[in-house]
Amino acid sequence: MTGSPPPFAPYEWMIAWRYLRARRAEGGVSVMTWISLVGITLAVFALIATLAVRSGFRTEFVDTIVGANAHVTVFHSQRVNEAGHTVRTIADYDAMAERVRAVPGVSRVTPLVKGQVMATAGGRNSGVEVFGITPEALAEIPRIADPETSRGDLSAFGRPAGTADAPETVGIALGSGVARELGVEVGDSVRLISPDGVRTAFGVSPRVKAYDVAYIFTAGRYDIDRTRAYMPFDEAQLYFNREGVADELEVTVEDPEAVDRYAPAIAQAAGQNAFTWTWQESSGGFLRALEIEDNVMFVILSVLVLIAAMNIVSGLIMLVKNKGRDIGILRTMGLTEGAVLRVFFICGSFTGIIGTAAGVVLGCLFAIYIDPIFATVNWLSGGGVWDPAIRGIYALPAELQLRDVLSAVALSLGLSFVVTIFPARRAARLNPVEALRYE
Structure with missing residues (x-):
């Protein structure tokens, strides 16, 4: 059977x-x-x-986001300086940067000076957020120092142009959207106007200074390319009246997706008056x-x-x-x-x-x-x-x-x-x- x-x-x-x-x-x-x-x-x-x-x-x-911005931003708590103004600047930024750099998983720490100005060229104006950064640190930002999407010579950033009209003009980097709005290319000159400029006996007068466009970058995000410019760190300290101080520390880590794991150690290394702000917190809504x-x-x-x-x-x-x-x-x-x-x-x-x-x-x-x-x-x-x-x-x-x-x-x-x-x-x-x- x-x-x-x-x-x-x-x-x-x-x-x-x-x-x-x-x-x-x-x-x-x-x-x-x-x-x-x-x-x-x-x-x-x-x-x-x-x-x-x-x-x-x-x-x-x-x-x-992580290719053009800090993974973790370290800034100081508000305090009142000798002149009676409320500030959040970091005076010992070099020592703080060394302590944060020693945290396991941290790949880069860069002091920054930030400010908002009006850029003008050829009768055209554009609002710009300026980042004061060292040339070495700028060359390490992936989305900015990309030769395939940028124009100009990054080594000319921060180097005086030495033209006849402006013998002391310093080279800066502009976002492609800013350059398009102003109608400028590499080698052209732009003027930056800051309302919080020169302090005189009669008050504060706007600061106006010309800079040479040494580098034009495309980060891949419209809001970055349309509003951002980079200036040498020491020049930004002079321009924004930040002599001897920095506004914040820009920190990058090895694993941006796990940035919350690094943030407590970074805050502890920065000091008791320091605070951290991660890229996930700033872009958490998105x-x-x-x-x-x-x-x-x-x-x-x-x-x-x-x-x-x-x-x-x-x-x-x-x-x-x-x-x-x-x-x-x-x-x-x-x-x-x-x-x-x-x-x-x-x-x-x-x-x-x-x-x-x-x-x-x-x-x-x-x-x-x-x-x-x-x-x-x-x-x-x-x-x-x-x-x-x-x-x-x-x-x-x-x-x-x-x-x-x-x-x-x-x-x-x-x-x-x-x-x-x-x-x-x-x-x-x-x-x-x-x-x-x-x-």
Whole structure:
């Protein structure tokens, strides 16, 4: 006596394949099945494309922050100086920087002088935030000291230009947005106007000084390129009346994503009157908004995948109805309920597998070739689809990650397999006597 065949035996696959490739006139795959196939393909494509853009946008957003800004900013608590003014400057910035630099995980510590001025050139004006920094420290900022996106010679930063009109003009670095707003290029001269300038017996008069544009950088974020300029540290101390002091310390760490782990040790090394401000705290609102948007988009697109998978039920029910006579014959020939269930389960799940595979291919191609695709869309729409002034970065990024692809595949196949069970059970429980009564 032979045992019963194992589940998903070859004959079950053979019967399912005959049903799938049968013509519609023979009661084969219906139009609804093709609709469900296309629906699952588009839903998986949309899910993978959205996840790739989400990952790419967050990576680009974080990279532009940590690549052009301090990971941790150290500043002093407010105090009243000898003149009766409230200040937050750091007098012992060199000693404080040495202590912070000794903290494990800290890669760079740089004193900064910061101030807001009005830049003018050729009758055009622009508000600028000036960072006073040493040339050596500026050369270590990844997004600023990038020869592929910058113009000019970084070694000329801080070096007197020695022109006839301004023999003592010092070279500064401008963001590409500032340079575009002022209409200047490398080698041109700009004037910086500070309202808190020269102190005289009659009060404070604005300070106006000309500087040579030695370097133009593109950090990758519109708000940085449009508002930032770098000035040599010692020159910034003179210009902003910060002789012998710094406004803050710019600290970078080895692992920016784990910056909260370094912050307490940095604050302790800086001293009891020092405070820290991490990049996650300054940009926490953006990161939380991205996280909420990511979760909402995943839920919405998961519903779309579920809707597409539900179409399999309609197509499979129609297939079961058309194959009622065949089911009755198969049951009388000895097929068990489980065998019939598996036959129609294969029919339904095969649609989900093919649709998922096609969606993965389309989604991966979209993520890989997003730049030419986006350029084509931008050209067809006449330009202006992506406004960096609103979105902060200059292009739509996409980063294809294995976990995103696997999550999309698992979601699509899981839903496809689950919804297929119900019409397959209906086929398995069909009474062969009722199926063959009118035959």
